[in-house]
Structure formats: C-alpha cells, structure tokens
Amino acid sequence: xxxxxxxxxxxxxxxxxxxxxxxxxxxxxxxxxxxxxxxxxxxxxxxxxxxxxxxxxxxxxxxxxxxxxxxxxxxxxxxxxxxxxxxxxxxxxxxxxxxxxxxxxxxxxxxxxxxxxxxxxxxxxxxxxxxxxxxxxxxxxxxxxxxxxxxxxxxxxxxxxxxxxxxxxxxxxxxxxxxxxxxxxxxxxxxxxxxxxxxxxxxxxxxxxxxxxxxxxxxxxxxxxxxxxxxxxxxxxxxxxxxxxxxxxxxxxxxxxxxxxxxxxxxxxxxxxxxxxxxxxxxxxxxxxxxxxxxxxxxxxxxxxxxxxxxxxxxxxxxxxxxxxxxxxxxxxxxxxxxxxxxxx
Amino acid sequence: xxxxxxxxxxxxxxxxxxxxxxxxxxxxxxxxxxxxxxxxxxxxxxxxxxxxxxxxxxxxxxxxxxxxxxxxxxxxxxxxxxxxxxxxxxxxxxxxxxxxxxxxxxxxxxxxxxxxxxxxxxxxxxxxxxxxxxxxxxxxxxxxxxxxxxxxxxxxxxxxxxxxxxx
Numbered sequence: 001x002x003x004x005x006x007x008x009x010x011x012x013x014x015x016x017x018x019x020x021x022x023x024x025x026x027x028x029x030x031x032x033x034x035x036x037x038x039x040x041x042x043x044x045x046x047x048x049x050x051x052x053x054x055x056x057x058x059x060x061x062x063x064x065x066x067x068x069x070x071x072x073x074x075x076x077x078x079x080x081x082x083x084x085x086x087x088x089x090x091x092x093x094x095x096x097x098x099x100x101x102x103x104x105x106x107x108x109x110x111x112x113x114x115x116x117x118x119x120x121x122x123x124x125x126x127x128x129x130x131x132x133x134x135x136x137x138x139x140x141x142x143x144x145x146x147x148x149x150x151x152x153x154x155x156x157x158x159x160x161x162x163x164x165x166x167x168x169x170x171x172x173x174x175x176x177x178x179x180x181x182x183x184x185x186x187x188x189x190x191x192x193x194x195x196x197x198x199x200x201x202x203x204x205x206x207x208x209x210x211x212x213x214x215x216x217x218x219x220x221x222x223x224x225x226x227x228x229x230x231x232x233x234x235x236x237x238x239x240x241x242x243x244x245x246x247x248x249x250x251x252x253x254x255x256x257x258x259x260x261x262x263x264x265x266x267x268x269x270x271x272x273x274x275x276x277x278x279x280x281x282x283x284x285x286x287x288x289x290x291x292x293x294x295x296x297x298x299x300x301x302x303x304x305x306x307x308x309x310x311x312x313x314x315x316x317x318x319x320x321x322x323x324x325x326x327x328x329x330x331x332x333x334x335x336x337x338x339x340x341x342x343x344x345x
Numbered sequence: 346x347x348x349x350x351x352x353x354x355x356x357x358x359x360x361x362x363x364x365x366x367x368x369x370x371x372x373x374x375x376x377x378x379x380x381x382x383x384x385x386x387x388x389x390x391x392x393x394x395x396x397x398x399x400x401x402x403x404x405x406x407x408x409x410x411x412x413x414x415x416x417x418x419x420x421x422x423x424x425x426x427x428x429x430x431x432x433x434x435x436x437x438x439x440x441x442x443x444x445x446x447x448x449x450x451x452x453x454x455x456x457x458x459x460x461x462x463x464x465x466x467x468x469x470x471x472x473x474x475x476x477x478x479x480x481x482x483x484x485x486x487x488x489x490x491x492x493x494x495x496x497x498x499x500x501x502x503x504x505x506x507x508x509x510x511x512x
Contacts, residue, residue: 038379042389307379308372 004107012113016093024247025055027298031247034302062240070142070233077140082234082241085133089248092126095119096255097181099265099287103279111283112181119180120168123256124161127211130249131157134213134220137242138230149229152313153220156210159320160217164207166328167200170335171260184264189271192263199331201261203324208253210320213246215305222310254297258290265290404467406484407460409504412450417504418479421455425471425480433464434471450477458503462487462496 029044029051036043044051069078099111116122131154138150171193175183187193194201210217221229231242258264265286267273274282311319364370390397399405410418421438439456441449448454465487471480490496 037383037387040382040385040388042387042391045391303376303379307375 008109009113012109012111013094016098016113017090020090020093020248020251021244023251023294023298024244025059027247027250028058028243029055030298031302031305034299035306038303038306059240062237065236067236067238068233072142073233074140074142077136078233079238081133081137081140082238082245083133084136085130085245086241086248088126088130088133089245089252092123092249092252093255095122095180096252096259097184097264098290099283100185102283111287115179115181118178120172120178120183120260123180123252124165124168127249127253128157128161130211130245133242133245134230137234141230141233143233145226145228146230146232149220149226149232152226153213153230156213156217156219156316156320159317160207160210160324163203163320163324163328164211166325166332167203167207168260170200170328170332171197173332173335173339180259180264184259184266187263187266189266190263190268192261192266194261197261197331197335199327200335201257203328203331204261205257206319206324208257209301209304210316212249212253212301214250214301216308216311217316218305218310219313219316250298250301251294254294254301255290257297258293262293264293404469404472404482406462406487407465407471407480407482407498407503408484409455409458409500410479410481411505411507414447414450415507416448416450417454418450418477419455419458420451420453420477420479421458422453422476424474424476428470428474429465430468430470431464431466433461433466435459455500458500460498460503462498463493 032054033043033051035041044054047053047057069075094113095116097110097112097115101108101110103109134153135150138146138148138153141147171183172178174193174196175186177183177186183193209215213220220226221231223229226232231239234242265283267286267289270282270286273285276282277285412418421436423436423438426432426434426436436455436458438453441452441454445454467482469482472482487496
C-alpha cells in the first residue's frame with residue numbers, strides 16, 4: 001500500500017463522487033425537461049440559457065429554506081435518516097467498473113475504485129441498506145403518513161429484492177463470477193448479456209424501478225394517498241438529501257443495468273478503436289460509451305415515469321410475488337437446462 | 346325488463362386476456378405515444394417575451410375616453426355605476442368652471458371617478474350603459490398588487506392620456 005496507490009484511488013473516488021452528484025443534480029433538471037417535452041411543454045427555461053442553471057437555483061433555494069424539526073420527532077434519527085439515504089446511494093458507485101484499465105504516464109490505472117470478488121452482492125447489500133434511510137426518516141417523523149410510507153417502502157423493497165436476486169442468479173449461472181469487472185470483460189464487443197438473458201433483464205429492470213421507488217412503483221411517496229410520503233415532515237436540505245438520494249439511486253441502478261446486461265464500457269468495434277486511439281484514450285472513449293448507456297437508462301426511467309400510472313398497492317404485491325418471482329424462477333430453470341445441454345454436447 | 350328508450354347498454358367486464366395481463370404490449374404502446382409527443386410542437390407561450398393576442402371582444406382595464414378635442418367625455422351621469430352588477434364604480438360629480446372649458450366637454454364632469462378592480466367582474470355593462478361613449482374596457486390585464494387599497498383605480502389611472510401626449 002504505497003502513497004501513489006492511495007492518491008490514485010482518492011482521485012478516482014473524488015471524481016466518481018463528483019460525477020454522480022452532478023448527474024443527480026442534472027437529473028432533476030432532465031426530469032423536468034423530459035416531462036415537459038413529453039407533455040408538449042417547455043419546462044424550466046428561465047435560469048440561464050435553456051434553464052441550464054435551474055439545479056443551482058434549486059440548490060440555493062433548498063439551502064435557504066427554513067429548517068423545521070417537528071417537536072415530537074426523534075431528533076437524532078430525524079437527522080440521520082436523510083444522511084443515511086444519501087450515503088447508501090453514493091457508496092454503490094464504488095464497485096462499478098467505469099472503464100478498462102487506462103495508461104497514464106506509463107502506469108496502468110484501473111478505472112474502478114474496488115474490484116471486489118463479490119461486487120454483485122455488494123451492490124445488493126448497499127441497495128437494500130438504502131431503504132433504512134427511508135424507514136428511519138419515516139419513523140422519526142412521528143407522523144402517521146410518513147410511517148405508512150416507510151412501511152410501504154420496506155415491504156416493497158423486500159418483495160422486489162427477491163425477484164431481483166433471482167433474476168441475477170440466472171445471469172450468474174452464465175458468468176460464473178460475482179465480480180462486476182469480470183462480468184463486464186466477458187461481454188467484450190457485442191456479446192452483451194441482454195442478448196442471452198432478455199427475460200432476466202426485463203425482470204431486473206422492473207425490480208430496479210421498484211427498488212429506486214420510481215414510477216410506476218413510487219408508492220412510498222404517492223402524494224394522493226400519503227401527502228408527501230416519508231419526507232412529509234422534512235424541509236430544507238434534508239428534503240433535498242432525500243430527493244437527491246433518489247436520483248443518485250437512479251444513476252447507480254442505471255449503471256448497474258448497463259454493467260450487468262448492456263456490456264458496460266464494451267461496444268462493437270472496440271478492438272479497432274483500441275489500436276486507433278492507444279491505451280490512454282481508448283479506455284476514456286469506453287467510459288464515454290458507458291455514460292451514454294447510463295444516460296439512456298436514466299432517460300428511460302423518466303420516460304416510463306411520464307407514461308405509466310402508479311400501481312395500486314395490491315397490484316404491486318401481486319406483480320411482485322405472483323408475477324415476477326415465478327417468472328424469475330422459470331428463467332433460472334431454463335437457463336440451467338440450456339447451459340447443461342451446451343456443456344454436454 | 347326491456348327498457349323503454351332502448352338506449353340502455355349492458356357493459357360486460359371481460360377478464361383480462363393473457364396478453365393484457367402481461368402489461369407489456371400496452372406499456373410499449375403507451376411509451377410509443379409519449380415518445381411521439383417529444384417531437385410535437387410545444388403549446389407554451391413564453392409569456393413576458395411573447396404575448397398571445399387577445400380575442401377581438403376581450404375586456405380588460407377600463408379607460409375613460411376623451412373626445413377629438415382632448416376633452417373628457419364623462420359627464421358623471423352615474424349610469425355606469427347604476428348598471429354595474431358588482432357595484433365597483435363610484436364617482437363624485439362637479440360643475441365645470443368657465444376656465445375649465447378646454448378640459449371637460451359638458452357642464453358637469455366627474456371630479457373623482459373610482460373603480461374597484463377587485464370588485465369589477467369585467468362584464469362590460471358600464472360600457473353598454475354609457476350614453477357618452479366615455480368608458481371602454483379596452484385596456485390591458487389589470488396588474489397584480491399587494492394591497493387592497495391599490496386596486497381602487499382613480500382618474501389618474503383610468504383617464505386616457507391627453508391628445509398632445511399621445512402624439
């Protein structure tokens with residue numbers, strides 16, 4: 001463990017942290033713009049050209065608002081809740097391989113903070129931790145609606161995590177590894193996992209909509225039933241943290257989807273590009289490709305949000321337990337049989 | 346029993362077919378509809394920069410008119426106040442002095458003339474009632490303000506600009 005290593009990782013962490021915050025910031029802007037354009041409107045266009053400074057204005061507004069902590073709330077947990085939500089959202093980015101190793105001044109730098117051999121499990125753990133922020137916030141508010149919303153969030157996350165895990169198992173049968181880096185490297189060029197696991201991808205995607213509390217599964221914060229959901233009592237930047245955490249979660253799950261099923265930084269013709277651009281710029285181009293995929297998924301999240309109405313709670317549970325879980329199990333069985341046949345012959 | 350009008354329709358709710366229960370075809374269709382709106386022209390008018398034209402019979406803020414010599418037309422007869430269903434108009438009449446001949450068209454004029462814009466419903470009955478063609482609702486939208494007293498518009502805001510100022 002030399003200092004060069006620590007500096008290198010520190011820079012990488014800082015850059016990734018910064019990028020994910022900026023992307024989350026501009027997701028709020030993009031959300032409003034996409035919503036507007038899908039509804040034949042213009043969206044925010046007052047702050048700066050095309051309203052590009054809108055997220056900054058929103059941030060200033062959030063900071064300047066009065067901060068209210070309800071007198072009956074559990075103060076410590078009330079403050080911890082949003083912080084935990086944001087923390088859990090942010091640490092998910094640590095294991096995602098952003099690009100193939102890059103050569104900087106004769107030194108090979110891996111564009112991944114930590115290549116742990118249980119990367120997929122780590123992602124799952126962090127994602128399920130995320131619900132604690134929601135639960136603690138909802139509980140500490142000492143408000144019936146917040147509590148109801150927290151309960152909804154918890155039960156929804158638990159139900160959909162099972163289907164999500166099962167859909168991943170089918171993928172793991174094929175890849176034989178839990179390391180995200182190896183999973184990406186196996187999808188070299190065009191051999192993206194989505195071509196072999198379309199059903200698994202579909203289940204995974206639906207579940208990640210539920211995990212990030214996005215429409216059509218945004219029941220924890222459905223304003224028609226629960227006022228504001230778990231953040232009813234929150235104001236100022238604590239509310240901002242919750243909203244921010246949602247967008248970072250969206251960014252992370254888009255990154256995970258792109259990594260697991262859409263080849264991460266792989267793209268057709270990458271070998272040719274590698275010889276053309278050299279060992280420094282080709283990985284950067286790969287990172288760019290990866291971000292294009294991520295942005296597409298973020299757009300997809302928004303596109304779905306402004307298309308599909310919210311599920312009713314019993315429909316949500318029906319879909320999760322009676323729809324997706326049996327489907328995921330069937331997917332595992334079919335995948336297992338096909339793999340067995342291929343290996344035999 | 347047979348219905349008399351024959352207009353009654355018995356609706357049956359069929360159970361969802363397999364394709365419908367999958368949701369996916371319907372979702373794909375819906376996504377297609379929303380994405381098609383991405384390429385449609387937006388209906389928004391960027392208001393302070395672009396103003397949409399009012400219709401020809403739009404009724405906005407009142408203005409008290411002057412005649413072709415720049416004299417005020419209003420003679421404070423009170424018909425507008427009488428016709429006003431919201432009782433938004435009040436006025437005090439006064440007699441014209443000889444040296445004021447160039448200001449007012451007839452011997453009697455409105456010394457004060459006030460319209461409460463919070464009461465006014467912009468029905469245009471004052472315009473119809475006026476025998477002297479002195480009041481028209483041809484102005485812009487009445488602007489917002491902070492205090493109730495600021496919505497009571499006097500002659501300073503209502504009377505048309507004098508002729509020489511118009512040129």
